[in-house]
């Protein structure tokens with residue numbers, strides 16, 4: 001119970017962190033609260049640990065995992081002969097090699113630690129060769145010193161990347177029909193998710209569709225059935241569902257009545273992300289009995305495989321996450337969608353060789369497209385939580401759906417706009433079609449004005465301390481004063497930290513017979529971002545203290561009081577209106593403040609790494625998708641089957657779904673080719689040609705809004721239609737990534753060898769040589785030539801190159817013009833020359849424009865710098 005409290009508050013911390021902080025006091029308060037929770041949590045964990053010093057360790061062992069194994073051990077045939085092709089996990093060769101690996105794991109452990117002195121939680125064999133073991137620190141040290149052991153690391157926490165938006169009154173939206181809703185989009189592609197599980201009964205995952213689903217021939221995954229996830233839970237839409245909890249159980253925090261030892265989602269997050277990626281087309285969104293339109297996944301005909309490794313209330317553990325990835329790749333998923341990240345930042349070049357990134361590198365080798373949430377630690381620079389060039393890291397953008405509502409004050413019609421209008425109880429349930437016709441039936445009743453009553457003026461006992469102004473307890477207030485009025489309550493830090501919540505305000509207002517609610521913001525929450533939530537009550541939140549003061553001033557001026565301050569006459573009136581209908585302003589997307597920012601950093605010297613992060617932006621703010629009615633992750637949606645939530649977690653499955661569409665159209669595309677198609681076609685300007693904006697751009701965090709840079713949104717905002725016809729692609733395979741690792745200055749040959757069992761060649765090269773659809777040079781000293789190879793995936797076309805040079809850099813591109821046949825490749829050479837050494841990172845781009853209309857754009861990001869630090873960064 002106490003552990004749970006810890007997480008709850010922790011979650012709130014994350015939420016506070018994700019909101020825009022302009023107020024230093026707020027920030028300090030947040031940091032302090034976080035600190036206290038951390039201390040508290042440590043104390044609790046010590047009490048829970050079964051034996052002091054016992055922990056879970058992930059151990060990498062010598063020898064190739066299945067996706068790398070080339071047959072070099074006598075008696076065991078090669079399991080991998082291909083780069084980027086799926087392996088048949090049920091083949092004889094794979095089965096016998098897996099048995100060999102598992103046996104060798106047990107041999108090493110028994111010999112080194114002695115039977116009974118450890119508990120093996122997992123044998124990893126498909127994407128990495130290693131084990132997860134629960135043992136004492138002393139045993140771990142002994143094991144770590146063995147020659148068979150390449151690397152040993154202590155288990156750490158993983159978590160989902162959802163922003164827990166403050167509880168506040170919200171506003172329902174109109175329909176959410178994403179594009180790609182044809183009856184074929186994503187057909188035959190399997191998207192795997194490592195997440196909190198899935199609600200198998202949700203209509204988003206039903207296979208009872210007009211057109212039947214066929215099992216994918218190359219997916220061999222299974223479903224695991226238990227009492228709460230019974231036989232029949234899987235079908236030809238939800239084709240795989242497993243759970244991985246050994247490390248969570250070992251932590252002592254797992255409770256099977258709460259977290260479930262099955263793929264069942266007790267949280268909501270996994271159901272939401274799966275539906276966003278590939279939920280059925282045209283599923284009706286019903287919340288509080290009201291129809292908000294229909295929802296669809298990005299690839300509505302793709303199939304879903306859920307690998308549950310993150311748990312309600314306690315989050316996840318790395319050892320379980322790796323087991324889930326190992327299984328997903330073995331099962332043959334085409335796309336892996338990871339709306340999860342480490343709870344702390346391992347950082348930079350060392351992170352390329354973390355077990356997590358190595359497992360994903362193997363996944364890519366097996367042809368799996370991997371996309372991961374960038375993280376929600378923005379807006380500050382280098383808060384990115386996803387690092388390696390073989391992973392597509394997704395930033396979150398806002399979209400243009402708003403829900404305007406307002407309160408009109410007095411008969412003179414002073415209007416204040418706000419957010420968070422919920423519908424009036426008296427509106428009948430309407431079909432989507434009917435709803436279009438009745439746009440005005442929201443807010444308080446009709447055009448009538450209602451008396452405004454400030455909560456503190458309605459206390460039964462006038463000596464009550466003003467701290468209780470949050471309207472959490474109706475017994476404190478005088479019903480005769482509030483009845484028939486609009487109740488004004490204060491939204492302050494108590495709400496942000498979850499001490500108070502908005503559903504309680506609604507209950508208070510209902511109990512007292514109020515007609516509506518106004519939540520005014522106190523100055524301490526200025527800068528927080530509020531999202532709408534449907535609550536079934538006429539209400540408005542005024543999201544900043546400045547506008548709130550306008551209302552409070554009006555209230556003060558019109559309210560008469562006696563000499564003790566007791567109100568003798570309430571004379572302020574108001575009327576709440578609007579909100580339920582979504583308005584599409586056609587305003588361009590913005591990078592959300594919470595979205596983690598680049599640059600990727602070399603941890604040894606904190607230079608900008610030669611790798612672009614994040615890679616792409618997708619919608620991640622206020623996303624409607626499936627929810628599980630037993631989910632507890634968002635209390636505003638408790639008991640609902642749909643929820644509207646935010647985070648890079650929500651952006652990531654958009655990219656997973658779009659990747660599935662590309663894979664369907666171009667089955668032979670490597671993961672890098674899919675990433676290239678998505679990024680070179682992204683949008684960086686609005687319809688008027690103005691640059692897209694970022695909330696708190698990483699180049700100037702103090703600004704509310706400013707031009708977005710690649711460190712905010714990578715290549716830009718995803719454009720699925722263009723991504724399905726990219727023209728040229730920048731391809732790369734496993735060997736290219738190995739070469740990349742060998743070229744990272746901070747990684748020695750030996751370090752790379754120990755991590756991936758590959759020798760570096762004699763030519764070290766440069767990280768910027770990797771054939772990515774971007775050019776990033778974190779330290780340009782003098783001049784450098786960068787080669788890129790493009791491959792034409794369309795018909796013969798003639799391209800012209802044009803570029804914008806970053807500040808302080810001269811650029812030449814060769815060739816300026818070229819004709820390229822279908823299926824052929826061309827080399828492009830970019831010469832870069834530093835004209836200053838200011839240490840400032842600046843941004844440019846290279847655009848290849850084809851005469852058949854293709855437009856292929858990559859970013860050029862350069863820091864000119866004088867010196868380079870050469871250190872061997874050991875794992």
Ligand SMILES: *[C@@H]1O[C@H](CO)[C@@H](O)[C@H](O)[C@H]1NC(C)=O
Nearest residue numbers: 063064069070071072757758
């Ligand atoms: C197979 O891998 C081993 C080591 O992993 C290497 O020494 C050997 O050269 C490889 N053989 C082939 C045919 O690639």
Ligand SMILES: *[C@@H]1O[C@H](CO)[C@@H](O)[C@H](O)[C@H]1NC(C)=O
Nearest residue numbers: 001253254255256257258259
């Ligand atoms: C597990 O959770 C249930 C339901 O909250 C609770 O009743 C039970 O005591 C918990 N068990 C443990 C061992 O904490």
Ligand SMILES: *[C@@H]1O[C@H](CO)[C@@H](O)[C@H](O)[C@H]1NC(C)=O
Nearest residue numbers: 424426444445446447448515
């Ligand atoms: C709404 O206002 C109308 C008059 O303007 C009144 O007849 C009706 O009873 C009111 N409805 C509610 C639910 O207060």
Ligand SMILES: *[C@@H]1O[C@H](CO)[C@@H](O)[C@H](O)[C@H]1NC(C)=O
Nearest residue numbers: 549552553555556557561565
């Ligand atoms: C309104 O008046 C009360 C008492 O007269 C005072 O405490 C409060 O600060 C005033 N509020 C505003 C917004 O002027």
Ligand SMILES: *[C@@H]1O[C@H](CO)[C@@H](O)[C@H](O)[C@H]1NC(C)=O
Nearest residue numbers: 748749759760761762763764
């Ligand atoms: C290892 O790295 C160095 C440069 O750091 C390079 O000169 C050498 O050739 C590399 N390869 C081998 C096999 O030693």
Ligand SMILES: *[C@@H]1O[C@H](CO)[C@@H](O)[C@H](O)[C@H]1NC(C)=O
Nearest residue numbers: 837838839840864865866867
């Ligand atoms: C650039 O950075 C380096 C290393 O951080 C520093 O020594 C140098 O003075 C900086 N140059 C400028 C112009 O700021």
